[in-house]
Amino acid sequence: MAAELLTAARYAALAQSIQLPTQAFVDGAFRPALSGKTFETTNPATGQSLAQIAACGPEDVDVTVAAAKAAYEDGRWSRLSPNERKHILLRFADLLEQNAHELAVMETLDSGKPIRECQNTDVPEAIHTIRWHAELIDKLYDHTAPVGSNALALVVREPIGVVGLVLPWNFPLLMLAWKIGPSLAAGCSIVVKPAKETTLTALRVAELAHEAGVPAGVFNVLPGGGRDVGEPLGRHRDVTMVSFTGSTDTGRLFLQYAAESNLKRVVLECGGKNPAVVLNDVKDLDTAAQHIVAGAFWNMGENCSASSRLIVHEDIKAALLERIGAHMRDWKMGDPLDPDNRLGAMVSKAHFEKVSAYFAHAAEEKLAVAFGGQTEQGVFVQPTVVDGVGRDSRLFQEEIFGPILAVTTFRTVAEAIALANDSVYGLAASVYTDDLRNAIKVARAIHAGVVTVNCFGEGDITTPFGGYKESGFGGRDKSQWAHDQYTEIKTIWIDTQD
Numbered sequence: 001m002a003a004e005l006l007t008a009a010r011y012a013a014l015a016q017s018i019q020l021p022t023q024a025f026v027d028g029a030f031r032p033a034l035s036g037k038t039f040e041t042t043n044p045a046t047g048q049s050l051a052q053i054a055a056c057g058p059e060d061v062d063v064t065v066a067a068a069k070a071a072y073e074d075g076r077w078s079r080l081s082p083n084e085r086k087h088i089l090l091r092f093a094d095l096l097e098q099n100a101h102e103l104a105v106m107e108t109l110d111s112g113k114p115i116r117e118c119q120n121t122d123v124p125e126a127i128h129t130i131r132w133h134a135e136l137i138d139k140l141y142d143h144t145a146p147v148g149s150n151a152l153a154l155v156v157r158e159p160i161g162v163v164g165l166v167l168p169w170n171f172p173l174l175m176l177a178w179k180i181g182p183s184l185a186a187g188c189s190i191v192v193k194p195a196k197e198t199t200l201t202a203l204r205v206a207e208l209a210h211e212a213g214v215p216a217g218v219f220n221v222l223p224g225g226g227r228d229v230g231e232p233l234g235r236h237r238d239v240t241m242v243s244f245t246g247s248t249d250t251g252r253l254f255l256q257y258a259a260e261s262n263l264k265r266v267v268l269e270c271g272g273k274n275p276a277v278v279l280n281d282v283k284d285l286d287t288a289a290q291h292i293v294a295g296a297f298w299n300m301g302e303n304c305s306a307s308s309r310l311i312v313h314e315d316i317k318a319a320l321l322e323r324i325g326a327h328m329r330d331w332k333m334g335d336p337l338d339p340d341n342r343l344g345a346m347v348s349k350a351h352f353e354k355v356s357a358y359f360a361h362a363a364e365e366k367l368a369v370a371f372g373g374q375t376e377q378g379v380f381v382q383p384t385v386v387d388g389v390g391r392d393s394r395l396f397q398e399e400i401f402g403p404i405l406a407v408t409t410f411r412t413v414a415e416a417i418a419l420a421n422d423s424v425y426g427l428a429a430s431v432y433t434d435d436l437r438n439a440i441k442v443a444r445a446i447h448a449g450v451v452t453v454n455c456f457g458e459g460d461i462t463t464p465f466g467g468y469k470e471s472g473f474g475g476r477d478k479s480q481w482a483h484d485q486y487t488e489i490k491t492i493w494i495d496t497q498d
């Protein structure tokens with residue numbers, strides 16, 4: 001359950017008083033990087049420095065993977081009974097809950113995300129994820145195979161080993177939870193590499209896990225750059241799996257690292273260019289518009305599943321855009337620590353520049369800006385709707401990862417499906433219609449891992465999340481499918497003949 005929202009003044013006071021973690025978390029303790037190097041992390045909303053963080057490198061990866069491997073092999077976590085792991089993880093979730101305000105503020109300071117989202121969504125969903133996977137593990141049974149009476153064949157699941165979890169900056173805490181929930185529950189030892197932009201919550205969460213009883217060496221966090229920490233983890237021969245969320249280009253590198261090292265299992269959750277398809281039979285255009293606005297602008301559009309392409313029947317475009325404009329007025333942008341604001345800052349100056357460059361691309365392509373289209377002081381980008389976007393436009397094809405919605409029209413359902421599938425990505429999609437047959441037809445025809453009907457969403461913890469095509473590879477986050485990917489399947493064949 002979400003903790004109650006505080007006032008802007010209380011959040012500002014908390015932001016001044018909370019202790020920020022700055023060192024790597026290795027083998028149960030905070031430590032500086034072995035090189036002694038640090039990097040600065042800033043609050044993107046103000047540009048002010050927050051802390052100097054340990055800048056880890058390949059030597060830290062070696063030491064940490066060795067500690068994680070030792071923990072895995074001596075069984076201090078991997079061989080506890082599922083019930084014992086469950087109780088420790090439930091205690092861990094309770095500690096997260098007791099520190100919910102602090103975690104929400106840390107996340108907002110580090111990422112520019114609005115506090116109301118961190119407090120109402122990221123933190124409670126992260127806690128729920130840990131609890132759900134903790135509760136799952138002592139309810140899963142292994143199998144016996146139907147091999148007849150001369151043998152007993154057991155098919156058992158075992159934790160896969162030392163897992164590298166490489167994280168993005170857009171949902172630092174929630175993506176951490178999606179990956180640590182199932183991997184810790186399965187009995188793995190983990191080495192987390194947060195994005196350099198957003199390291200704080202991962203470090204604090206590791207400390208709380210240790211306090212709850214997760215043994216030393218099992219949950220480690222190494223802050224640092226992709227080349228310094230991500231690549232050595234991806235290439236390490238004692239890392240048996242990597243689960244990654246981030247860009248498709250970096251995802252490809254992890255496949256290369258695995259191919260060139262130990263063929264570790266690689267699970268990738270990558271980019272998206274997700275269509276919201278609106279058919280002309282929709283009666284409640286206002287509700288459709290409300291969901292489309294949330295889908296496009298939630299988390300400032302810094303979301304792999306953001307509805308970034310609106311594919312709407314030409315007869316209802318004008319009416320729908322009018323309703324979209326009305327709902328956009330509810331999305332106030334400003335100080336992320338003010339709970340009235342639903343839009344905060346872009347995560348970094350570099351990302352702000354990438355996103356705002358699409359205003360210039362739209363102008364070059366002579367596209368019409370229906371709403372928004374400006375930047376504001378600092379690294380704030382107005383929620384923006386660009387109309388008349390053709391399928392060859394950069395705004396139609398490229399993942400912008402910001403609050404920019406591209407509008408394209410169609411005349412037939414077949415054309416809508418073709419437009420929706422005209423992307424290298426296949427992560428998520430939405431279809432809005434009052435015709436059940438069309439809903440099912442379009443949902444089945446779109447090549448995407450999650451399709452929502454008459455709403456925007458990512459399902460809940462019981463449903464798998466991940467993509468088709470260049471949006472994903474090798475598995476799914478959330479649900480029992482997430483648990484399965486952190487395990488190996490072993491056959492034990494026992495000859496029982498006399």
Ligand SMILES: NC(=O)C1=CN([C@@H]2O[C@H](COP(=O)(O)OP(=O)(O)OC[C@H]3O[C@@H](n4cnc5c(N)ncnc54)[C@H](O)[C@@H]3O)[C@@H](O)[C@H]2O)C=CC1
Binds near residue numbers: 196245269271
């Ligand atoms: N699917 C998603 O949720 C995300 C998608 N993106 C997309 O990627 C674009 C670029 O954002 P970035 O932060 O540059 O994403 P990225 O994919 O480069 O970063 C994700 C993670 O990979 C690590 N990494 C980066 N380069 C690496 C390398 N060579 N080897 C190993 N690890 C490496 C990063 O340090 C970070 O922890 C965004 O504009 C957006 O389009 C970004 C973040 C999340």
Ligand code: BAL
Binds near residue numbers: 168
């Ligand atoms: N929206 C959760 C997954 C992601 O953006 O990476």
